[in-house]
Amino acid sequence: MTILTRGVIKSFYILMPLAIIMAFLWAPSAAVLGDFSRIIYFHVPLAWVSVLAFLVSGVLSVAYLMDKKKRYRWLDEKSYNSASIGLAFAILTVITGSLWAKLTWGSFWNWDPRETSVVLILLIYIAYFSLRSGLSGNEQRGVIGSSYLILAMIMLPFFVFLAPRIYDSLHPATIINADKRIYLDGRMRMTLLVSVLAFSSLYAYIFHLMNRMLSVKKATEDLHAGD
Amino acid sequence: MGEEILRNLRKDFLVEFRSRFALNVSIAFAVIATVSLSLTAGGTPFSPLVQSILLWIIIFFSAMNGLSHIFVREEDQATSLFLRITVSVDSVFISKFLYNQIFMMIIIAVVTPLFLFFLQIHVALICYFICTAIAGGMAIASCTTIVAAMVAKAGGRGSLFSILSFPLLLPVLWVSISSTRGALDGSSPAEDASLVFLLAFSGFISAISFLLFRFVWIEE
């Protein structure tokens, strides 16, 4: 573990309070929505980081299936860890999004294309956890779980990126779309960036901790295997 | 490899139709659902949207009941090891895939006329309706083959298969329902892309499952 990696991960301790302070005190309120718009500094990073977590779990699954010599250990468990963090973040995205919907459009859930596609993603990953628990005790669990995660990762771009852009959506214009910025002036952009970094470092930190716990647990099992 | 595929396909058909377990379960479910629907509706006309929703729910759950059997039977009767040794992975996948497709077509061929008959549905665009039913069936069968292979390893307990396939099949169901509704009341536009989506989805999922199947099938 290099010092650089450790520094990046521990930067969570600085970034998150910074993001909170910036979100509430430094960024201006939006023109139309008022102070409700501050929810954007939590909702958008949560969504992005959950997609990142799912992508990481998919990539680790591909590595697991292709790594015949077992140079990297327990990649299937690590992809499981990443998928569980991704699921937690996705659930939080849905909760924050529905709160925003209640504040600005008056109802919690509208079956908007973007909302529907997020629900689909949630269902796919919840099904992954059912699959893993159904396979407990089976030594093929890692392989089958990884195949399913690859399948899920491949469906991800369609639901997260394509569907909301093809169908007309109530959802505010996506931030990556260059010519559709509604109200992102300089300060807001800065706060959003810091918030994204803060949540990414939170994800990296928790993922790192979960992986370390995993290796300690496995090493302890190995040690006691001879008992 | 073509010979192996045909041989496996023939064997699968013979074995499945000897006891006809999966076929019976699927078709019995479809018949029961349709008949009870028609009975309790008592002649009240449903709107085309509701009709297409009901049709696809019945088709979907008939598929859920029957389509995993092809792999689960191999595990239950302990013939999967034999299959693993004697036949190459690709042939196994293609033969099971073709079997599932044909099975799904049989289900649709039985369920749809039954549904139309019992609920007295008038179809505005017949050819489009048939094409949608076939394309939707192909998409469902493509997706469920790989999921059935995974679930068979997990013991094949009933609802795990439904839980796993449902999120993957939700877009298929959504598109099929809306285009069937268009076929039933004649409101679908000329350049409706639903069929293209369903066929593209089938092709895409088949390709991915072909690549992933060898990892699921081979035990080391």
Place this chain on the structure above:
Amino acid sequence: MRVIRTAFVFALIFFPYCSIEVLPQGVARPGESFVCAHAQEYRNQGRPAQPVQNQEDDRQTVLYTVAAVILVVWVGIALFLWRLDRKITRLEKNLNEMKK
């Protein structure tokens, strides 16, 4: 692992919930959103409107309060994660000793 996840999910829920405590005071136009319109009605019912400076101060106070609340929650989570980190490091060290 489950504890981390539960605590983290539970505390992160406070973020957006706190942000809706901030009422719109003079920034949103009437009729823009349901809550805004309602607030406008109540505010001007038979009483003279508050001077703008007062509204701004109220808003600032609320923002400070919300930020403080969330910071406190996060200090709690950060402490928890810090302790967890230390425990894991200690476990790893023990394990390395035992292996030798």
